[in-house]
Structure formats: structure tokens, C-alpha cells
Amino acid sequence: MVTDRDQVLRAAASLLVRNHGASMTEVAEAAGISRATLHRVVPNRDALLDQLLWLGLGETVAALTTAEPETGEPLAALHRVILALTPVAELFRFVTTQPLDETTPEFQVGYHALDERLTALFRRGQASGAFRSDLPATWMVDALASLLFAAALAARAGRLPGNDNPRAVIDLLVGGVTRGETE
Amino acid sequence: MVTDRDQVLRAAASLLVRNHGASMTEVAEAAGISRATLHRVVPNRDALLDQLLWLGLGETVAALTTAEPETGEPLAALHRVILALTPVAELFRFVTTQPLDETTPEFQVGYHALDERLTALFRRGQASGAFRSDLPATWMVDALASLLFAAALAARAGRLPGNDNPRAVIDLLVGGVTRGETE
DNA sequence: CATTACTGAGACGCTGCTGTCTCAACCGTG
DNA sequence: CACGGTTGAGACAGCAGCGTCTCAGTAATG
Structure with missing residues (x-):
């Protein structure tokens, strides 16, 4: 064994x-x-954390890449992204919650590239009119990351059926980013 | 001094x-x-954590109470709740991220009461037709808590102007909970 | 069967953190 | 001025967790 x-x-x-x-x-x-x-x-805790960072970044980037955020309609792309990132939500969260100033420059480059791809998707949606423009794209990325992790926790705690996980995030986020507020 | x-x-x-x-x-x-x-x-770390739990619960409950979630239109109530909880987002988060099984029964009672008031607001909105019914109200509470904290972090990091904090959460969440998904 | 590789348990020394305590310095008050 | 209260710095003992290491047990293979 x-x-x-x-x-x-x-x-x-x-x-x-x-x-x-x-x-x-x-x-x-x-x-x-x-x-x-x-x-x-x-060998030690530091090495563990370091390896987790690279695993998390690698997995998240791979998942994002399969979703092809740069192609097709922004809304459809966002759907695909959420579906793709859901299984790696915890790893993604791990990556986004490490203090960047404690990471290597190489890692930071990778991290920023990932962040930029997500931001670019929302910006593309804003430019096309599919997504609202009154909220910063960076905030939409934050919200996406946050909701993905919240859904993962809820599923883990049994508060969301596992199958509803991506649905929950899709429904909330898409509703939020595609619509102006109703007053 | x-x-x-x-x-x-x-x-x-x-x-x-x-x-x-x-x-x-x-x-x-x-x-x-x-x-x-x-x-x-x-006196010690345990006492500090305990006091923070009660401070967090107390502050969150007080803020929620000023927002009067049980009165008026659900949508307007949700707005008020977000506005009221924004300044206490970190304390609220502290409360929601402590392992409940490590807290006293009294605290758990208070925590569940708080959670129930928020859940009831979303349920009231669902019953009235103002909020979507295809997502669990408990998930909406999770999403609210998550976005409040994400906005607090973004503001702290300078990624959201402080004044836009409640706006960002309101816009995203309200859009998400009031709309069916567009396909 | 013997051999090899892997694992868990546990011992050990070291370190950082904790809680406790003392003391000097500082501030405010009468 | 004297006094009381408060604070920060630092020393100290204890402990949990860390990394290192040994050894016995187990499984797989030839």
C-alpha cells in the first residue's frame, strides 16, 4: 500500500x-x-503550504481552461466557468486566501494571470452589454469566488444538495451580474 | 490613558x-x-474568542434589529438588512465561522435565532413572490453572509470604494434573488 | 520462505507561544 | 509634590506542536 x-x-x-x-x-x-x-x-509545513498553492493554482487554471472563458457569449462562458470551477472551489479558495506577499514571484505571476482571465470575462460581458457595468468587474470576480466557496461549504454541511451546487451559484451570480437592480 | x-x-x-x-x-x-x-x-485566548463570539452575535443582532427584517416589503427589508449588516460584516463573519460544536448551548440558541430571522426574511420574500423560490432560503442566507464579508475584504483591500460596499452587495444579491435565470 | 518497501507509533530535542509576574516609566489627580 | 493607576518590556516556566528518528509490524513480491 x-x-x-x-x-x-x-x-x-x-x-x-x-x-x-x-x-x-x-x-x-x-x-x-x-x-x-x-x-x-x-518535508515540513512550509513545503506543504507551498505545494498546496501550486496544486490549487494548477487545478484552477486547468479547470478554467477547459471552460474556455475567452470564447463564445459571455453569459454562456460564465456558466461554463462556474461549472468547471465548482469541483475545485476549495483549492481555488485556498489559492485566493493565501497572503500574496508570502508567495514567490512566480506564483504571483500565475495568480495574477488567473485573476486577469476571470476579470476579463466579466469585462467582456460588460463591453458586450450582457453584464451590468455599474459594478466593478473585479468585484464580480470576488463575488464569484466567494459564492463558489460558500456553495462548497453549504454542500459539505448538507445545506445544499451536491447536485445543486453549480446551479445555486449560477442562478445567484448570473441574476446579479446580468440585471440592474429593481427598485 | x-x-x-x-x-x-x-x-x-x-x-x-x-x-x-x-x-x-x-x-x-x-x-x-x-x-x-x-x-x-x-485572561486568555479562550476567553478572548468567547467574548468575540458574544460581541459579534450581539452586534449583528442589534444591527439586524434596527433593520426590522420582519416588517414591510421583503425587498425593501433586504436592502435595509444589507445596509445594517455592512458595518458589522467582519463580526458577523466571525460568528458564522466558529465551529458551533465548540460553543455553549446559550450561544447556539442565539446563533440559530439570528440565522432563523434571516432565513425567515428570504422565505417571506419567496412566499410573497418577490424572491425566487427555486433556490433554498438557507442558501440565500449563506450567499448574503458570504457577499457581505467579500465586500468587506474588497473594501479593506481597496478593491471597492468604501461607499460602494453596501451597493455592491445589494446589487448582486438582489439581482440574484429576485430573478429567474436568463437563458 | 526471505526480502523489500511502507507504515504507524512513539520517543526526543527544539521552538514558539502562552500565561504569569515584576518593575520602571508615565500620566493624571489632589 | 506624592500617590495611584496604567502600561510596556521583558523574564520565566510550561506546553503544544514541530521535525527527526528508530523500530516493529504489515503487505507485496520473487
Whole structure:
């Protein structure tokens, strides 16, 4: 039996995004291994966090890329993006909640590129008239990220059926970004 | 010069909601006092967390009460609620992110009452037809809490002008909860 | 069967944080 | 001025968590 490194990292990310102060013992438990084995997977906590950042960035970028945010109608693209990012919501959140000034310049480059692709999607929608222009595109990105994570937590807590996860985010966000407020 | 206990607690909450693992030294720094003085304000970390929970719950409930969610049109009530909760978004978030099973039964009673009042507002809106019924009211509460905090973070980071804070949440959430999705 | 690889348990030394405490400095008041 | 209250700095002991390491047990393979 060989430890599934990928599964360990994912379990670690899932725990740490909700409880950043979890001890290595708690991380190991969440991953179903002993602390000694966790230390065989990663040399220390710093290395673990670093690897999680790159895993999170890689996975999020890959998911976003499959959604092709740069092509087609902005609204349809947003749908695809939400669908694609939903399974990686926790990893995405992990990436967006690490203090950037504690990361390497390379990571920051990757992070900003990701952020820019999402922002560009909302800007494209604004330019085309499909999305409202009275709210900053950057705020829409924040809202997207926030709602994705909230949906992940709600699903984890059983407050949203798992199948409704993307639906919930799509319905709320799309309604919010496509409409002017009704008074 | 006497330490402003209330200000210390607020600064502590603000830091701890973003970095739950911050040390007592970091909390003291955020509050502008020494660690020794922090220990004069609260006997230990557990007591600090406990007091923050009650401060957060108290402030959130008070803010919500001024908004009168139970009266008037649901949409107007939601506006008032967002306006009222915006200044206490961090405290509200602190309350909603503490593991409930680590709190006292009294606190849980207060927390559930708060949650129920918000849920009831969305349910009232659904019953009246003002809000969509295809998403759970509990999810709308989650989304509200999430967006309030996201807006607070964005404002803190300078990504939203402070004055636009409630606007951003109102616009997004109201659009999301009042509309069926456009396809 | 023997061998190899992997794992968990636990011991160990070190470090950072915690709570406790003392003391000097400072401020406000009578 | 003297006094009382408050504060920050820093020392100290204790502890949890960390990283390191050993060893026995287990599983897989030839």
C-alpha cells in the first residue's frame, strides 16, 4: 500500500482552507495517514503550504481552461466557468486566501494571470452589454469566488444538495451580474 | 490613558476573522497595545474568542434589529438588512465561522435565532413572490453572509470604494434573488 | 520462505507561544 | 509634590506542536 500523495494534498487543502491553523497531526488525520507519513510526503509545513498553492493554482487554471472563458457569449462562458470551477472551489479558495506577499514571484505571476482571465470575462460581458457595468468587474470576480466557496461549504454541511451546487451559484451570480437592480 | 476594551475586541475580531491563527502578540499589535495589556483585557485566548463570539452575535443582532427584517416589503427589508449588516460584516463573519460544536448551548440558541430571522426574511420574500423560490432560503442566507464579508475584504483591500460596499452587495444579491435565470 | 518497501507509533530535542509576574516609566489627580 | 493607576518590556516556566528518528509490524513480491 503506497500513500496516494495527491489524495493527501487534496485532503490537506480541504482542511486548511477551512481551518488554516490545523496542526500537522490534524492534517494527517484528515488525509487518513499518520503524522510520520505526512512528513514523508512533505518535508515540513512550509513545503506543504507551498505545494498546496501550486496544486490549487494548477487545478484552477486547468479547470478554467477547459471552460474556455475567452470564447463564445459571455453569459454562456460564465456558466461554463462556474461549472468547471465548482469541483475545485476549495483549492481555488485556498489559492485566493493565501497572503500574496508570502508567495514567490512566480506564483504571483500565475495568480495574477488567473485573476486577469476571470476579470476579463466579466469585462467582456460588460463591453458586450450582457453584464451590468455599474459594478466593478473585479468585484464580480470576488463575488464569484466567494459564492463558489460558500456553495462548497453549504454542500459539505448538507445545506445544499451536491447536485445543486453549480446551479445555486449560477442562478445567484448570473441574476446579479446580468440585471440592474429593481427598485 | 485607559485601554478601550471595546476597540481592542473589535480589532481582535477583525484580525482573527481573516487570520484565525494569529498569535496573541499579533492580536495585541493589531489592537495597538502590548501583549501584557491584552492579557489584562482578557485572561486568555479562550476567553478572548468567547467574548468575540458574544460581541459579534450581539452586534449583528442589534444591527439586524434596527433593520426590522420582519416588517414591510421583503425587498425593501433586504436592502435595509444589507445596509445594517455592512458595518458589522467582519463580526458577523466571525460568528458564522466558529465551529458551533465548540460553543455553549446559550450561544447556539442565539446563533440559530439570528440565522432563523434571516432565513425567515428570504422565505417571506419567496412566499410573497418577490424572491425566487427555486433556490433554498438557507442558501440565500449563506450567499448574503458570504457577499457581505467579500465586500468587506474588497473594501479593506481597496478593491471597492468604501461607499460602494453596501451597493455592491445589494446589487448582486438582489439581482440574484429576485430573478429567474436568463437563458 | 526471505526480502523489500511502507507504515504507524512513539520517543526526543527544539521552538514558539502562552500565561504569569515584576518593575520602571508615565500620566493624571489632589 | 506624592500617590495611584496604567502600561510596556521583558523574564520565566510550561506546553503544544514541530521535525527527526528508530523500530516493529504489515503487505507485496520473487
